[in-house]
Amino acid sequence: MTHWLIAPVVLPALLAPFIVLAARYHIGIQRTFSVVGVLALIVIALGLTLQVFDGSILLYQLGDWAAPFGIVLVGDRLSIFMVLLTAVLALFVLLYAIGSGWDNRGVHFHALFQFQLMGIMGAFLTGDLFNLFVFFEVLLIASYGLMIHAGGDARLRAGVQYVLFNLIGSTLFLFALGSIYAETGTLNMADLANRVALIGAEDTVGIRVASVLLILVFAIKAAVVPLHFWLPSSYAEAPAPVAALFAIMTKVGAYAIIRVYTMIFPPDLEITAGLQVDWLMPAALLSVALGMAGVMAAKRLDRLVAFSVIGSMGMVMVAISLFTPEGIAAALYYIVHSTLAAAALFLITDLVRSGRANLDLVPQQPVAGNALTAALFFASAIAVVGLPPLSGFLGKLLVLDAAFGTDQVVWIWAIVLGSSLIGIVGFSRAGSILFWKAQSVEPDAEAPNSPTPAVLSYVAVGGLIALLVAHTVFAGQVHSYTTKMAAQLFSPQPYIATVLETSGKLSTPQEGY
Amino acid sequence: MELLVASAIGILTAGGLYLVLRLRTFPVILGVSLLTYAVNVFLFASGRLTVGAPPILQDGATTYADPIPQALVLTAIVISFGMTAVVVMISLGAFLGSDDDHVDDQPDATKGELS
Numbered sequence: 001m002t003h004w005l006i007a008p009v010v011l012p013a014l015l016a017p018f019i020v021l022a023a024r025y026h027i028g029i030q031r032t033f034s035v036v037g038v039l040a041l042i043v044i045a046l047g048l049t050l051q052v053f054d055g056s057i058l059l060y061q062l063g064d065w066a067a068p069f070g071i072v073l074v075g076d077r078l079s080i081f082m083v084l085l086t087a088v089l090a091l092f093v094l095l096y097a098i099g100s101g102w103d104n105r106g107v108h109f110h111a112l113f114q115f116q117l118m119g120i121m122g123a124f125l126t127g128d129l130f131n132l133f134v135f136f137e138v139l140l141i142a143s144y145g146l147m148i149h150a151g152g153d154a155r156l157r158a159g160v161q162y163v164l165f166n167l168i169g170s171t172l173f174l175f176a177l178g179s180i181y182a183e184t185g186t187l188n189m190a191d192l193a194n195r196v197a198l199i200g201a202e203d204t205v206g207i208r209v210a211s212v213l214l215i216l217v218f219a220i221k222a223a224v225v226p227l228h229f230w231l232p233s234s235y236a237e238a239p240a241p242v243a244a245l246f247a248i249m250t251k252v253g254a255y256a257i258i259r260v261y262t263m264i265f266p267p268d269l270e271i272t273a274g275l276q277v278d279w280l281m282p283a284a285l286l287s288v289a290l291g292m293a294g295v296m297a298a299k300r301l302d303r304l305v306a307f308s309v310i311g312s313m314g315m316v317m318v319a320i321s322l323f324t325p326e327g328i329a330a331a332l333y334y335i336v337h338s339t340l341a342a343a344a345l346f347l348i349t350d351l352v353r354s355g356r357a358n359l360d361l362v363p364q365q366p367v368a369g370n371a372l373t374a375a376l377f378f379a380s381a382i383a384v385v386g387l388p389p390l391s392g393f394l395g396k397l398l399v400l401d402a403a404f405g406t407d408q409v410v411w412i413w414a415i416v417l418g419s420s421l422i423g424i425v426g427f428s429r430a431g432s433i434l435f436w437k438a439q440s441v442e443p444d445a446e447a448p449n450s451p452t453p454a455v456l457s458y459v460a461v462g463g464l465i466a467l468l469v470a471h472t473v474f475a476g477q478v479h480s481y482t483t484k485m486a487a488q489l490f491s492p493q494p495y496i497a498t499v500l501e502t503s504g505k506l507s508t509p510q511e512g513y
Numbered sequence: 514m515e516l517l518v519a520s521a522i523g524i525l526t527a528g529g530l531y532l533v534l535r536l537r538t539f540p541v542i543l544g545v546s547l548l549t550y551a552v553n554v555f556l557f558a559s560g561r562l563t564v565g566a567p568p569i570l571q572d573g574a575t576t577y578a579d580p581i582p583q584a585l586v587l588t589a590i591v592i593s594f595g596m597t598a599v600v601v602m603i604s605l606g607a608f609l610g611s612d613d614d615h616v617d618d619q620p621d622a623t624k625g626e627l628s
Contacts, residue, residue, distance in 0.1 A: 144599055151606075153611045156603060157611060163596070164616060167549075167593075167596055167600060168545065170596070177556075178552070181582065181585070187581075
């Protein structure tokens with residue numbers, strides 16, 4: 001057993017207290033350690049990707065206790081892929097935070113950032129539902145701190161809403177876990193998959209309630225309409241680099257839905273038939289429509305971007321709620337695209353913000369570096385609404401293709417294509433007001449010249465867009481890999497066997513234990 | 514005992530939900546606390562209710578109390594305690610900053626839209 005699988009959790013967990021305790025007053029040292037830590041995370045994630053590339057399952061038993069009694073971390077293609085995505089996103093977000101000076105506008109940015117990474121990585125790697133709850137809480141606690149980083153009244157108010165909403169969500173999660181434990185007597189995901197399959201058809205009330213409670217919790221995290229109300233104001237008011245990092249947090253919810261509802265409650269399971277398979281799709285379609293309508297209706301740029309996140313999470317959920325290998329493969333392709341594009345848009349919002357009095361969508365004098373910022377906004381808006389040539393187009397095409405031949409194909413095609421058009425109009429309106437009409441505003445001679453954003457900020461945003469381009473160019477390779485991931489998800493036997501049949505301390509008792 | 518525990522969880526949850534819907538920070542935080550108490554008792558009950566039973570199977574024991582929910586409740590208590598402290602501090606900051614303890618967005622009179 002190698003210890004590399006736990007490294008993505010342990011490394012940020014050690015770096016964060018080090019940054020707080022030893023480098024508290026030295027922003028330079030904090031920055032160095034943070035960047036080096038994230039670079040190391042990328043290297044570790046790449047190494048782990050090589051190990052799981054052939055479809056093997058990595059298992060790490062904490063304290064050498066065998067599942068289901070001990071807690072295990074499991075790395076399969078999907079979890080390692082999400083870990084890699086998080087690490088890459090974190091690097092660019094961190095570069096932006098350093099370049100724009102956001103990390104120096106309050107205390108403990110880097111420590112909280114590392115704790116947040118620890119929670120996200122743990123949530124992707126864990127093989128135990130209660131451990132998933134604990135890692136959710138770790139990432140939430142860190143996100144509360146990051147959300148109100150640099151303070152301000154509006155941000156604190158949005159922070160209160162965000163924290164309270166998530167506290168209630170956590171309570172719901174505990175209720176779900178309690179009912180699952182009461183019904184099955186285990187919380188290990190692989191063990192649950194076996195035991196839920198054994199439940200007879202006459203005694204399904206408890207497990208059906210548990211299944212619905214659990215998907216409600218994950219739907220809150222994934223901001224599926226009508227559980228999305230926490231997202232617009234908290235993402236809009238959060239500091240830009242934090243909002244960009246939060247782009248991966250909604251995907252944690254999507255990941256948990258994929259994991260739990262392909263392995264523990266697979267779509268063909270009889271006792272939970274007619275629950276998530278039936279009503280997740282309408283909710284997802286509603287998210288797409290409402291997200292893009294919000295883009296059209298938004299009066300401020302940050303709200304517009306937040307609603308586009310709801311829309312693109314809706315696209316992900318549409319693909320997931322097909323519950324077919326093609327659908328999940330398309331969803332995973334779209335998750336990468338949606339994370340990178342949303343992060344880029346939040347960072348560009350901040351580039352615009354730094355040169356304007358506010359983010360209202362009314363013409364004001366041009367921001368510093370108008371042309372470059374406008375070009376970046378143009379590129380990422382194309383990506384988000386799904387126009388060719390960027391990956392949003394390919395992602396939507398994959399989703400539509402996966403939906404072809406199902407019963408709901410008319411609804412899916414109509415809503416996805418119709419709302420894309422609304423999204424295009426919304427983004428064009430915002431872009432032309434912000435960047436073109438700005439040219440016709442008389443420059444106010446008395447207004448102080450806003451400083452041009454730092455080169456590092458542009459490097460970070462440009463890097464994200466370059467990744468989107470790469471995601472488009474290598475779409476074939478990426479999609480064939482996500483297809484393999486989906487195939488692995490829909491034949492979970494090797495996963496379950498690896499988790500339950502690897503022996504640990506408890507299965508081979510020795511003298512002295 | 515089952516009736517007592519079940520109705521206690523029910524009343525705590527109902528009271529918590531009512532307070533959460535009051536939409537002012539103080540009642541909402543009290544409501545969230547009530548909800549976490551309810552969920553803690555609920556987690557206890559998920560391991561079946563037993564009285565005076567040992568938590569570990571041993572020789573001569575015919576019944577036992579499931580130790581796992583107790584560990585889960587301990588984790589949940591610690592987390593909810595910490596979270597409540599955090600939310601108290603943040604809402605205090607928000608209240609002192611804007612002199613308003615509404616949880617939901619208030620219509621902005623000057624702009625005619627949600628602030």
